[in-house]
Amino acid sequence: MTDSRSRRLFTLSLIMVAATFANAQETPPSTSQSNQDKTMSNNSQPRPKVIIFDVNETLLDLTPLKTSVGKALNGREDLLPLWFSTMLHYSLVETLSDNYHSFGEIGTAALMMVAETQGIELLHEDAREAIVTPLRSLPPHPDVIAGLKALNEDGFRIVSLTNSSAVGVETQFKNAGLTDVFEKRYTIETVRKYKPHPDTYRMVLSDLGVQPAEVLMVAAHAWDLAGARNVGLQTAFVRRPGKTLYPNVARPDYVVSDLAELVKLLRRDETPSAAGGDSKNEK
Secondary structure, three states: HHHHHHHHHHHHHHHHHHHOOOOOOOOOOOOOOOOOOOOOOOOOOOOOEEEEEEEEEEOOOOEEEEEHHHHHHOOOOHHHHHHHHHHHHHHHHHOOOOOOOOOOHHHHHHHHHHHOOOOOOOOHHHHHHHHHHHHHOOOEEOOOOHHHHHHHHHHOOOEEEOOOOOHHHHHHHHHHHHHHHEEEEEHHHHOOOOOHHHHHHHHHHHHHHOOOHHHEEEEHHHHHHHHHHOOOOOEEEEOOOOOOOOOOOOOOOOOOOOOHHHHHHHHHHHOOHHHOOEEEEOO
């Protein structure tokens, strides 16, 4: 390969990278403090009017799903994270390739892929049954119902946004006793793009008629919050077991162990004493 051709390819690569990250709202790399160590402390941020909740893992406990998937994989419950990450991976493949299958269909395909890599025979119908049945009957985490009710009582509008189907999340909420707590349930089925694509969050903003800074996105997944932050939403990370922050984006406005802690922090931000100092937590 000639030097001139190498230079052209290198230049093209730089252009492609620049285009990929053109819409990213990350801290410039020249800053002296890493993103991982940062906690947002912008006191000009308004008190959120709306709180958007992710559903699976953030609100609902995946333990029954772990058991079911493990059973389908010959007792290999340790493979649940691999299955879940494979499902998320191919949901993004579908979005980037301008294709669409339901989250259940992608989850079934991902489970069969994991089974094949492990030398486990698994029929399509068995894979689907291992996912769909337990997924629609997941229990809420112990802090969820009380936390959501407290946020409602404090005047916040509560909605959900999930990659799951509309029928699926309706059934989940009914079985978990969450239906009456939420003003609306949103699903990516409407835009046929998966979180963290910007259009999924903008869909909610447009329907509710609110500005990004007036909305708080709550999730146990750092990738979800990265997408929400890119659109301009405030963000809150719930440290569910096994979940951690993504160091390459700005730290969320709130980092909490559960919803009870989030309720306390939002109430603290509302008090006059919090107005003169840093109203965001330093976890």
